[in-house]
Amino acid sequence: MTTSTTQAAHEATGTAPLAEPKEGVSQASQPGRLISLDVFRGLTVAAMILVNNPGDWGHIYAPLKHAAWHGCTPTDLIFPFFLFIVGVSIVYALDGARRQPEAHAPAMLRILKRSAILFGLGLLGALYPKFEFETVRIPGVLARISWVFLVCGVLFLKTTWRQQLGLLAFVLVLYNVLLQVVPVPGFGAANLEPGTNFGAWLDRLVFTENHLWKQSRTWDPEGLLGTLPAVGTGLLGMLTGQWLRRKDVEPATKVVWLFVNAGLLLVLGLIWNSWFPINKSLWTSSYVLYTGGLAMAALATLYWLCDVQNWRGFWTKPALVYGVNAITVFFLSAIVSKTLNLIKVGDVTLRVWLYNTFFTPYFSPINASLAGAIVCVLIWLGVLWVMYKKGVIIKV
Incomplete structure (x- = not known):
């Protein structure tokens, strides 16, 4: 990782360097400028920090929990939103290289490195x-992001949008067949149950139980097979990004068709849910369409507000601050949380001591837990704000 100035920062976050629009041309028509993407990314990562850092895991409001299995809560939207954003960002980061065949090889090396x-x-x-090392979890959130970025980056360079749309449909149907038709070795008929579905069997075969999610050991919510439909989420983002970069379409028309397609994805996802249930841990095909529709609608709204109407008041600044250092804050927040659990204060860890000292005496258990999570988000906002003011972006 390296640090750079603001111009290089936007390359790292998937947007072109910001430049003043030409006279007489609306900012929304500038294909390299997409403030809404950084805002969307920032809001998504801030939400990720919120749900990953409750004061007390035993006391959490229902919307801040993942669905037990089938179903979808607001928390279940965060990761697919981020992968959707990865797909959009790829378009803005690699469109120039895509148009120059001689630039494909260097671009692929950058994709592989990142x-x-x-x-x-x-x-x-x-x-x-x-x-x-003998028990380290190999799948994970960053691992899935890395695979989606790798596959989608290469596909963007080498395929057309029509081919990407066809691949999306193929991947989602194939995944449905693999999970609901193909028998599971050692268990019999295909099923969607934790630990006995085809994806869980494949994870145990490839990684072994020692290297899967510690809470289960028999399956992993970011498992290998589930990365296939997760690439589909990235493809939806790529298709959206290519639509937004169109120079021959008015911004208002772009927004209208984004909402139309978002509604279509939601309807198709809910229909598919009737036999292939929406499920984050399995990353089912219905989940891809449902969450993709919501992500598309969210980005369309932000695009209209930030890039077309230029409503970029103080409300966008915190999101931008989070957005340009998204991976940095996600990684460091996890490291800091683990570090706080290493330090002892009497008979408890520093993290527990801080929580019991500043939160539990003043709130009910569930509100104390929420307050702890909100303070965590605000502390990291302060750190990122200083970095933003100094033009420091950690380029991953």
Whole structure:
């Protein structure tokens, strides 16, 4: 990871350097300028920090929990939103290289390097602080982001939008068949149950139980097979990004058709849910369409507000601050949380001591837990704000 100035920062976050629009041309028509994407990314990562850092895991409001299995809560939207954003960002980061065949090879090397760094950071976070390689979790959030970025980046360089749309449909149907038709070795008929579905069997075969999610050991919510439909989420983002970069379409028309397609995705997702249930842990095809529709609608709204209407008041600044250092804050927040659990204050960890000292005496248990999470988000906002003011962006 390296630090750079603001211009290089936007390359790292998937947007072109910001420049003043030409006289007489609306900012929304400038294909390299998409403030809404950074705002969307920032809001998504801030939400990720919120749900990952409750004061007390035993007391959490229902919307801040993942669905037990089938179903979708607001928390279940965060990760697919981020992968959707990855797809949009790829378009803005690689469109120039895509148009120049001689630039494809260097671009692929950059994609591979960034994917390797993301995967390595995921392993480092899983290893810290004990560094027990024999039991380290190999799948994970950063690992899935790295694979989606790698596959989608290469596909963007080498395929057309029509081919990407066809691949999206193929991937979603194939995944449905694999989970609901193909028998599971050792268990019999295809099923969607934790630990006995085809994806869980494949994870145990490839990674072994020692390297899967510690809460289950028999399956992993970011498992290998589930990365296939997760690439579909990235493809939806790529298709959206290519639509937004169209120079021959008016911004208002772009927004209208984004909402139309978002509604269509939601309807198709809910229909598919009737036999292939919406499920984050399995990343089912219905989940891809449902969350993709919501992500598309959210980005369309922000695009209209930030890039077309230029409503960029104080409300966008915190999101922008989070958005330009998204991976940094996600990784460091996990490291800091683990570090606080290493330090002892009497008979408890520093994290527990801080929580019991500043939150539990003043709130009900569930509100104390929420307050702890909100303060965590605000502390990181302060750190990121200083970095933003100094033009420091950690380029991953």
